[in-house]
Amino acid sequence: MSALELLTWARGTGLSLALVIFVFGILLRLFEIFSLGRKADLSRARDTSPGSGWRTIVRRSLPPPGLFKRSPVTYIGGYVFHIGFAITLLFFVPHIELVRGLTGLSWPGLPMQVVDIAAVAAILALFVVLASRLTNPVKRFLSGAQDYFAWLLTLLPLLTGYLAFHHVIVDYTLMLALHILSVELLLVALPFTKLFHTVSVFVSRWYNGDIFGRKGVAS
């Protein structure tokens, strides 16, 4: 199979397969969560705090008092990675073009130089959080094969994308094919690994805010 054939497969059948598994997987996982149900809380809420769940979805992105100082690497590494990854994914012009081709939707992109910096920052942040995972006694203790696997799956699209864009190491066609394949791997694994937090974080933060909110505690 030539690089071009690989690219063609990745762009066609591969992408379709990955998207089907991705969407089906997310729906399945959400069904697994919500089908467990939740008993109505019969205690009288302190105040009818409408939107406490939604507010927590936003507020939990900020460190609570004192925590930043205790774990700066986790916070800085986390912010830089997530923001860098989001910029690269959503504001790189070829990515927007791809979405436009598939759905017709489009939005303005960012200059190449900005996306380049974001991608490099995200990659560096990934190595920093990996080093932290290997050296911090708590993270090391909690981590299993899945944590490192998820890390690798997240790194690959960034790394292959960066190398493809800068035409280094191998030829462009092959690197682009590898880039798309790594994205497909990520899509397939996302619903079934801890990477699912991308989706479930909205659910768990909402429940947290709802539980605390009815007791009159903003979180």
Next chain:
Amino acid sequence: MSATFERGMNAFKEVLDAPIASFFSSCVHCGLCAEACLFYTETGDPKYTPIHKLEPLRRVWQQEYTLLGKLAKLTGLAKPVTDEELAEWAPLVYDSCTLCGRCSMVCPVGNDIAYMVRKMREGMSAAGHAPEGLVTATTRAIQSGSPAGVKWVTVQAQIKHVQADYGSEVPVNRENVDYLVLMSSWEILNYPEYLGAVGRILNRAGATWTLAEDAYEATNSGIQIGVSDLARELVGRIVGAAERLKVKCVISPECGHAYTAIRWEGPNLMGRPFGFEVKHILEVLDDLRRAGKLKLKGTLDTPLTYHDPCQLSRRGGVYEQPRTLLNQLAPQFREMSDNGVMNWCCGGGGGVSAIERAEPLRMAVFKRKKAQIEEVGVKTMVTACANCRVVMEEALEHYHMDVEILGLTELVAAHLDES
């Protein structure tokens, strides 16, 4: 309670709900919950990481309620939860978690870890892995009415003292009153001044109140040990008395988990909303103050600080009321560095103070509170939970610290304008 491993596993399956499934799905092993937990910060041992305390429950969830987990179980790839493992986890689920919920406030993906530990204890106790001290306390509460074995005659003796000291009657089993006053065993045994203080404040405010012969104990070790059936039995006594006497409001005493048990878990345990209100004594004091019925005179001119009981502030939403009262009563009131909903636990909540084998650990983690007290530099600490008070008094003794602890209700009563 005939406990078996199967009953435990069934209880685990029973307690797993959509919030817990979303919490386990979201955890990325970032380790921040450990930084919020005094059992980790004061020992440096990663096994005390809050989310790790739930590992057996997580695997039950994964193997029973997710497709991949079920497949792994069928093909023998999943590691099954064993009875030995649960035994090994008991010190993590009970001795080293006070259900303080500080981890639940910091988790970046919003996991309410304390909610999960509370639920996990249902399975642990059903499997027979609840610590002996808590089992004894719960059995005693069911049989005699109080976890410390305090009987109504003891309360009667105290009523006589209060009546002799203050010359006012202590109403018992009176119907159609505003408030049903409850106590905790600690207040009956160690801090008898509480009953007198509440009585004087309510009388001065012109409120009507009563004690109930069949429901004087507010604490609920069924909640701490994680046996909902027993927790329901204990809450049911209070609900029964409140309905029989047709009171408007039940006052939870200066006890954190009693408040959680009656105010938040109570209606859910009973399976119906209550027709009466449930308030912590600090909420009642604040209500009276707002209504102009709490007249105070003089101040306590000593530097002091306030220790937030976790179940009251973080898990209960009562954190402004004590500050309003203290700002009025104590001109030299100072806050500790982490306060209100981000306070640090005394180290003995959630039933930990009843577990004998946990005592060395409890003393070790008190170093956090010790550092806070030393930083704020006061010799007087006010709180509103008799359990926090007992735990901290013991630890202060252990560390040879010259710090006095006062109950906020008794401090208010001491400054009551009775003229």
